[in-house]
Amino acid sequence: MTKQGVVPDSFSQPFWDAANEERLVIQNCHACDRLQHPPAETCRDCGAGDSLEWKRVSGRGTIYNYGVVHDCPVRLLQQDQPFNLAVIMLDDDPGIQMFSHLPGVPVDDVPVGAAVEVIFEPTANGQLVPEWRVIAD
Amino acid sequence: MTTPTAPDAMYRNDEGLGIWEHRGKVAAVGVGHGPTSRRWDGRPETCVGAISIQALRKAIDDAGVAPEQIDGLVVVPVTTTGAFWEEGKPLPMDVIESFNQTDDPLDGVAKLSAEWLLANMPELTNVQFTMYGPGCMSNALNVTAQAIGDGRTHTCLVVKSWHNFEGRYYQSGANVEDTLPGTAAMTRLWGGPASYGTALQFAEYCRKYGKTHEMMAPFMENSRRNGLMFPEGYWAQHRPEELGREDYLAARWIAKPANLFDNDIPIMMSGAYLFSTAERAADMKQKPVYILNHASSNARPRSLTPTLDEVEAETARTARKIYEGAGITADDLSFENMYDGFSLFHQFHLEGLGYRGIGFGDALDFYQTDISIEGPNPVSPSGGNVGSGRSRVWMHTDCIQQLQGRAGPRQVTGVKPEVAVSGGPMPLGGNFTVWSASPD
Numbered sequence A: 001m002t003k004q005g006v007v008p009d010s011f012s013q014p015f016w017d018a019a020n021e022e023r024l025v026i027q028n029c030h031a032c033d034r035l036q037h038p039p040a041e042t043c044r045d046c047g048a049g050d051s052l053e054w055k056r057v058s059g060r061g062t063i064y065n066y067g068v069v070h071d072c073p074v075r076l077l078q079q080d081q082p083f084n085l086a087v088i089m090l091d092d093d094p095g096i097q098m099f100s101h102l103p104g105v106p107v108d109d110v111p112v113g114a115a116v117e118v119i120f121e122p123t124a125n126g127q128l129v130p131e132w133r134v135i136a137d
Numbered sequence B: 001m002t003t004p005t006a007p008d009a010m011y012r013n014d015e016g017l018g019i020w021e022h023r024g025k026v027a028a029v030g031v032g033h034g035p036t037s038r039r040w041d042g043r044p045e046t047c048v049g050a051i052s053i054q055a056l057r058k059a060i061d062d063a064g065v066a067p068e069q070i071d072g073l074v075v076v077p078v079t080t081t082g083a084f085w086e087e088g089k090p091l092p093m094d095v096i097e098s099f100n101q102t103d104d105p106l107d108g109v110a111k112l113s114a115e116w117l118l119a120n121m122p123e124l125t126n127v128q129f130t131m132y133g134p135g136c137m138s139n140a141l142n143v144t145a146q147a148i149g150d151g152r153t154h155t156c157l158v159v160k161s162w163h164n165f166e167g168r169y170y171q172s173g174a175n176v177e178d179t180l181p182g183t184a185a186m187t188r189l190w191g192g193p194a195s196y197g198t199a200l201q202f203a204e205y206c207r208k209y210g211k212t213h214e215m216m217a218p219f220m221e222n223s224r225r226n227g228l229m230f231p232e233g234y235w236a237q238h239r240p241e242e243l244g245r246e247d248y249l250a251a252r253w254i255a256k257p258a259n260l261f262d263n264d265i266p267i268m269m270s271g272a273y274l275f276s277t278a279e280r281a282a283d284m285k286q287k288p289v290y291i292l293n294h295a296s297s298n299a300r301p302r303s304l305t306p307t308l309d310e311v312e313a314e315t316a317r318t319a320r321k322i323y324e325g326a327g328i329t330a331d332d333l334s335f336e337n338m339y340d341g342f343s344l345f346h347q348f349h350l351e352g353l354g355y356r357g358i359g360f361g362d363a364l365d366f367y368q369t370d371i372s373i374e375g376p377n378p379v380s381p382s383g384g385n386v387g388s389g390r391s392r393v394w395m396h397t398d399c400i401q402q403l404q405g406r407a408g409p410r411q412v413t414g415v416k417p418e419v420a421v422s423g424g425p426m427p428l429g430g431n432f433t434v435w436s437a438s439p440d
């Protein structure tokens, strides 16, 4: 399924540039040694803005939870309904979540708890976006 | 007069604040509702401003108060969560010109300011205090109660209204664009509907505790039944249809495990109350319903969407705040009217409260017992948004009417209505009110 294109803004540019190089980066506060996603202008723990960096993470995670979207508000995705929409927890920090359509996983047949790895898929305007696929045993 | 937004300090957000300093000294007296409809039909007399005026006038009449005695007005200025006037769409000038206007031509049509209401309610000659409690009626109630307790107003109206336009909720703006800005894209590219987050929490709940979506059916049936006995509500006024188990379970999915009926139906509506000091309320037409406490929650999840652990920690914390400030325990609750839009999180609020002694994972089993208004354990006697449409108001109206003994066919009969709690919306963010038939 093809997601809406992405027009990086100055804040998000490093995340999207890394994605185009097939690297997953997550915002990290080096003062707290703590990842945060979604990213913000300041650390949600210590409040600092100058301690934030984009940190490369392993790209490994597990499927934490999922729902099946039958009535999507995003026009471009409506032709793909119903589709899986899962929450991935990163191995680097199992409090940090990312969304995934779980390409290749049958609808509503999602192996919760399974290990996944990041892949990169093109969106409508060619910008690559992190996605996740189940790691075969 | 420019109307300020209530400062954070007016909300009771923290644990350990002790008994609310104005416990039992503020009361709700009058209730008023405008007519509901599915969508606005474009006429001046049905716009959100017009139905708000109707609701406010009914609340004033209901309390038996002369309009010039009213010195305060608290308003929720936002009147939708997802129905917006399309950019570039011609303004409804015939409607706009039917009213005294403010700077924003869509005031009274797609939003509601205190200034617009005062300009169109000339009988309110003595309002000195105006304030916004943005969000839900729950916010505005807390602000009103605190303002009266603090002596900033003694007889205060509070109103929350909703507009709904043609077209589908949320299916406009960025959702119909071919691209998204990079920051928004990090969370929005995946296209989760509004109920997706709640569906996730419910899915995790079912996995953890071995429950199923089918177990929601008695709650849904009970809520619609109660809603059909709520003459102010949408389903009672327009679609007097029961919601049987089969109807509920056959409904199409929106974000499985949330189906169509788990998503409340957007409507036009307005609800208003007249609050006063306990002393003044004693001389008004209706029996005062005393506010024992108001409490707030504004937790945020660690990451994209709340986990069940985060939900349970926060609903428990909220309950401790609710009980602490009111000086009560769960045992004191005659009934509960916690929020239900989305239906799949009502059980989180219930379990956080420990209503009737239930703990985490117990609520869906509790739903299989007698939760009717006739029984000893009424659940959502208002019927909530499930029973009357999207408003986040019914729960409060019901608490007031039940404790006044005038909830009509909806009146609880299996318990004596003495103390109740209402509020929401979300398990990780909301505002809550404790109501009592007695000030003590």
Ligand SMILES: [Zn+2]
Binding pocket: A029, A030, A031, A032, A033, A034, A043, A044, A045, A046, A047, A048, A051
């Ligand atoms: Zn930090």
